[in-house]
Amino acid sequence: MKKHLILFVFSFLLFTNCDKAKKEETPKKITYVADNYTKKEVDIEMRDGTKLHTTIYSPKDTSKKYPILMQRTPYSSAPYGEGNMKTKIGPNVHLMKEGNIIVYQDVRGRWMSEGIYDNMRAYIPNKKENESDEVSDTYDTIDWLIKNVENNNGNVGTWGISYPGHYATVSTIDAHPALKAASPQACIGDFFFDDFHHNGAFLLSYFRAISLFGTYKDTPTDSAWYSFPKMNSQDQYQFFLDKGPLKNLNEYFKYDKLDVANTSKKEIIDDFFWKEITEHPNYDSVWQSKGIIQHLNKVPSSVATMIVGGWFDAEDLYGPLETYKGIEKHGKDNYNTLVFGPWDHGKWASSGVKNYVGNYYFGDSISLKFQKEIETKFFNHFLKENGDKNSGLPEAYVFDSGKKEWQSYDAWPPKNVVREDWFLSENQKLTSTKKSTEKINFISDIKRPVPYSEDIKTVFTPRKYMTDDQRFAARRPDVLVFETDVLTEDYTLAGDILAKLKVATTGTAADWIVKIVDVHPTDLKDDAKNNKLQDHLKMSNYHLMVRSEVLRGRFRNSFENPEPFVPNKKTDVNIKLQDVFHTFKKGHKLQVQVQSTWFPLIDLNPQTYVDNIYKANEKDFKTQTHTVFTDSSIEFSVLK
Numbered sequence: 182m183k184k185h186l187i188l189f190v191f192s193f194l195l196f197t198n199c200d201k202a203k204k205e206e207t208p209k210k211i212t213y214v215a216d217n218y219t220k221k222e223v224d225i226e227m228r229d230g231t232k233l234h235t236t237i238y239s240p241k242d243t244s245k246k247y248p249i250l251m252q253r254t255p256y257s258s259a260p261y262g263e264g265n266m267k268t269k270i271g272p273n274v275h276l277m278k279e280g281n282i283i284v285y286q287d288v289r290g291r292w293m294s295e296g297i298y299d300n301m302r303a304y305i306p307n308k309k310e311n312e313s314d315e316v317s318d319t320y321d322t323i324d325w326l327i328k329n330v331e332n333n334n335g336n337v338g339t340w341g342i343s344y345p346g347h348y349a350t351v352s353t354i355d356a357h358p359a360l361k362a363a364s365p366q367a368c369i370g371d372f373f374f375d376d377f378h379h380n381g382a383f384l385l386s387y388f389r390a391i392s393l394f395g396t397y398k399d400t401p402t403d404s405a406w407y408s409f410p411k412m413n414s415q416d417q418y419q420f421f422l423d424k425g426p427l428k429n430l431n432e433y434f435k436y437d438k439l440d441v442a443n444t445s446k447k448e449i450i451d452d453f454f455w456k457e458i459t460e461h462p463n464y465d466s467v468w469q470s471k472g473i474i475q476h477l478n479k480v481p482s483s484v485a486t487m488i489v490g491g492w493f494d495a496e497d498l499y500g501p502l503e504t505y506k507g508i509e510k511h512g513k514d515n516y517n518t519l520v521f522g523p524w525d526h527g528k529w530a531s532s533g534v535k536n537y538v539g540n541y542y543f544g545d546s547i548s549l550k551f552q553k554e555i556e557t558k559f560f561n562h563f564l565k566e567n568g569d570k571n572s573g574l575p576e577a578y579v580f581d582s583g584k585k586e587w588q589s590y591d592a593w594p595p596k597n598v599v600r601e602d603w604f605l606s607e608n609q610k611l612t613s614t615k616k617s618t619e620k621i622n623f624i625s626d627i628k629r630p631v632p633y634s635e636d637i638k639t640v641f642t643p644r645k646y647m648t649d650d651q652r653f654a655a656r657r658p659d660v661l662v663f664e665t666d667v668l669t670e671d672y673t674l675a676g677d678i679l680a681k682l683k684v685a686t687t688g689t690a691a692d693w694i695v696k697i698v699d700v701h702p703t704d705l706k707d708d709a710k711n712n713k714l715q716d717h718l719k720m721s722n723y724h725l726m727v728r729s730e731v732l733r734g735r736f737r738n739s740f741e742n743p744e745p746f747v748p749n750k751k752t753d754v755n756i757k758l759q760d761v762f763h764t765f766k767k768g769h770k771l772q773v774q775v776q777s778t779w780f781p782l783i784d785l786n787p788q789t790y791v792d793n794i795y796k797a798n799e800k801d802f803k804t805q806t807h808t809v810f811t812d813s814s815i816e817f818s819v820l821k
Contacts, residue, residue, distance in 0.1 A: 214266050214277070217241055222261065224295075225286075225325045229313040233322065234258065234293035234401065237330060238270050238283040246334035248361075248564035249326055250276065251284040252341045253319065253348040255394075257292045258285035261403045272340045272364070273530070273552035276560060282333055284326060288348065289318055293401045300394045300454050301347070301372050301471035304354060315351045323357040336564045338362040342527040343497060344369060350473050350504055353480040362563035364556070366489035367527050370500030371472035373464050373740065379499075380756070381464065381733040381740055382692060383794075385421055385784040386633075386643050388430065395454025396436060409641075417639045418632055421781040426802070427459070427795045459795035464740035474500075477507035485516040485563045485572075487556070491524030492582050493538040493647040498759045505593070516563075516570050519593050520555055521762065522547055522580040525644045529556075535710065539645030540718060541725060542711035544585050581673070582727070583699065583764030594676030594760070597821050602681075602814040603665075603773075611663040611773055611815075619811045623659045623777075625691070626804045630778035630785055631660055636715070643782065651698050651724035654774060661809055664700060664772035672765045676818025678728060678758035682775070683813045685752060686734075688805035689745040689790035693754050694779045695815070696729040698772040699765055724772065727763045731783055732756040735790065745790035751810060760818075773815055777807050 219239050224232040236258045240247060250271055260267065267285075271277040290298025305314045313321075323337050337359045339352040346368030353363045369375045377387050389409050396407035410433040414420040424430060434452035450456045461467045469475075480486070486508055490501035501521075508517045522529060523536060523543035529551050536547040555578060562572045575589035590596075606612045607619050634646040635653035654660045680695040701723040708720065735743035737754045746752060765771045778785065787794065787801040 214238065214268060214270055218266070218270070218283075220266050222263075225322055227289075227313050227318055227321045229311045231289060231296040231313065232294070233286055233289060233296075233318060235284060235286040235322065237326075238267075239330065239332065240280045240282070242280065243332050245280075246332050247280055247282045248336040248338060248560075249282045249284055249323075249330065249333050250338045250340065250560065250564075251286065251323070251326070251352075252339065252345050253286045253288050253315075253322070253352070254341065254345040255288050255291045255298070256344065258287050259292070259403065261293060272556055272560070274532070275553055275557040279557075279561070281560075281564075282330060286322060288315065289313075290398065293403055295401060297399055300457070301369065301473075303470035304351075304473065304476055306476070315348065316354045319348070319352045320355065320357045323352075323359055327359045334565075335359055336361045336568075338364070338560050338564050340364040340366065340560075341368070342366045342530060346497070347473065347500070353484050353486060354473070354476050355479050356481055356484045358483065360484050361568055362485045362487070362560055364487045364489060364559065365501065365504055366529070367491065367494055367497040368488070368500045368504055369497055370474040370503045371468070373468045373472075374499045374503075375497050377458065379731050379783065381462075381736040381743075382731045382783040383427070383458065385427075385781045386417070386640075388421075388433075389641050391434065391455050391458075392452055395434070395452035395456075397451070397453060412639055415639050416637065417781055418637045420639065421785075422628075422630075425799055426797050427784055428797070431455075431459075459793075462793045462795055463743055464736075474503045474507045477504065478511035480508055480512055480515060482512060482514040482516075485559075485568070487518045487520060487559045487574075489520045489529060489556075491526065491528060491538075492521055492580065492761065492763075493524065494526045495644045495647050496526045496642060502760050516572070517576075518559070518572075518574055519577045519579070520551065521760075522551060523582045523585070524548070525647060537711075537713050539648040540650065540711075540714050541648040542708055542713065543580075543582065545710070547580070579762045581762050581764050583673070583766055584671075588762075594818055595820060598676050598818045599821055601817050601819045603771075603817065604811065605661070605663045605773065605775070605809060605813040605815070606811050609662050609664065611665045611771060615812055615814075617811060621661055621809050621811065622806055623661060623809075624804065625659055625777040625788060625807050627778075627785060627788060627802045628804070629659075630780035631657060631776050633779045633782035637781075646782070647726060647729075649726055650718055651696060651726050651772075651774060652722070654696075654776065655698075655724060655772070659776060659778070661775040662772060663775075664698075664770045666770070667702075668765055668767055668769055668771070670767050672771065673820040674727075674761050674763050674765075674817050675820040677760050678818065679816040680730075680756040680758060681814050681816060682754040682756065683751055683810035684754050685749055685808040685810075686746050686788070686805050687748055687807075688788040688803060689748060690786055690788050691734045691746065691777050691805065691807055692731055692779070692783065692786045693734055693756060694729065694731045694776045695756050695758060696774040696776075697727045697758065697761070697815075698774060699725040699727050699763065700770040700772050701725065702768045728758050728761045730756055730758040731779060733786070775809055
């Protein structure tokens with residue numbers, strides 16, 4: 182039991198990034214919730230008869246009515262049992278202390294809830310009688326809470342980070358009339374572009390997280406029923422390089438303790454999520470059905486939304502940006518606001534004063550300011566006050582990660598943004614005009630793929646690489662570098678980035694990775710507050726990665742219908758990089774890096790075309806020579 186509890190806590194912290202809050206959960210602070218709230222656990226029956234385990238924290242002060250703030254989660258509503266209470270409840274300490282009815286629910290098939298879990302369960306638009314999905318589960322739960330929880334004021338809000346953020350998005354689809362406010366935060370939008378995939382490339386670095394979602398369970402339990410693969414190595418790069426093709430990882434997802442030394446049994450897979458990944462390499466109906474952003478036209482104007490994300494979120498950057506844009510596109514009368522700060526995954530929920538991502542320091546009290554002045558204000562306005570559209574909050578509240586300051590806009594991207602193309606010119610130059618059309622070749626050696634960080638450890642899911650110093654990559658022959666001269670004035674990017682590559686390869690398959698880098702001045706002094714730099718690093722000439730993305734080349738024309746490259750043929754490969762808000766300050770340089778491996782963040786492309794990379798053989802992997810042509814360009818959204 183103790184071992185299971187440790188596993189649960191470990192996975193929960195990693196996927197909600199509440200490690201700071203967890204450190205606060207000391208015995209001397211346990212009294213606030215216990216002194217001011219009562220806890221009740223109920224099993225709420227859904228329309229198909231399935232019962233979902235729900236924990237309700239109600240203020241002991243019953244002299245007034247309160248809104249209901251609800252989080253639905255696959256990570257457990259623990260602690261279970263009478264007298265066992267969380268030490269912190271709600272989105273933040275202010276909403277906890279002001280008084281709200283706080284509800285946590287184990288989603289269908291997880292922990293103490295009945296049913297069978299389905300990872301990113303598909304939404305059913307036209308449900309038959311007694312047919313259920315996560316949308317109806319949310320609706321039925323809200324309906325029960327409004328009718329059965331004493332002292333509620335009839336208004337409900339939902340929130341969550343990461344997977345719980347996805348369920349907050351789900352709550353807005355065909356929403357219950359009582360739902361007035363929802364804050365999807367770091368929300369998954371589509372599993373072919375979030376978390377385990379980026380533009381079809383598999384995030385090999387998430388390997389250890391697979392079992393958390395793919396281990397079968399059909400009965401309620403208060404103990405972890407999954408376990409994580411034991412890699413027995415602290416060097417993730419070497420571990421995966423030695424393992425070779427992805428199919429050699431199948432043995433880690435056989436949970437019936439079969440003899441994995443038996444060659445005939447190595448192909449057996451018990452983990453239903455790993456099986457789903459390996460059997461569906463393309464963006465087919467399975468993945469398409471699981472996406473929620475395709476249904477944002479069903480968010481009624483009666484639900485106010487606040488989408489929250491981090492510019493340096495390695496797990497869910499696509500989701501919150503596309504969720505905001507989807508609601509904007511379809512909900513012309515909806516109240517919809519965007520908050521993006523200098524955070525990694527869920528760090529806005531932290532109680533820490535200093536805000537870092539990896540090596541890089543962005544300032545003090547950034548998360549605390551968000552919780553007090555933005556998040557609390559949002560929920561109070563729509564759940565306790567008149568709830569009109571004059572909330573006092575901007576449409577977009579975004580942090581400039583170069584200037585290290587907040588800005589407010591009435592649209593995102595800002596209205597005064599223009600598109601500018603910069604060309605990947607010869608002699609490592611990034612130029613505002615095309616100089617010529619030349620070939621730049623590099624060898625992509627499958628035995629020596631480009632690492633995604635110079636500091637690769639065996640971690641659950643990597644995060645800090647998002648702000649890593651990129652000099653280690655710039656000094657490799659298989660990473661092409663293009664940069665501007667020293668900037669003579671500030672240059673601000675605000676919005677998405679499109680890499681328009683012209684490439685060729687001697688093989689029939691290749692991945693393409695583009696990174697946008699802020700090269701700091703060589704005479705820059707370290708910030709005295711930044712005490713998290715690794716010992717060998719200084720801010721002088723620091724190469725800050727501002728944005729990066731991969732495209733699996735087979736999907737250059739269609740994610741549904743992949744196709745090989747024609748060897749040595751010049752080919753267009755367009756890569757959409759996610760939005761940024763970053764000022765390259767006067768005295769800095771803007772750099773672009775282009776490469777073809779990013780290991781083991783993503784899996785290794787065989788560089789010869791196979792129908793399914795998850796079933797590729799050793800003989801399919803071949804070193805190839807790639808070419809980037811100097812009429813390639815990067816289209817930036819520039820704030821004027």
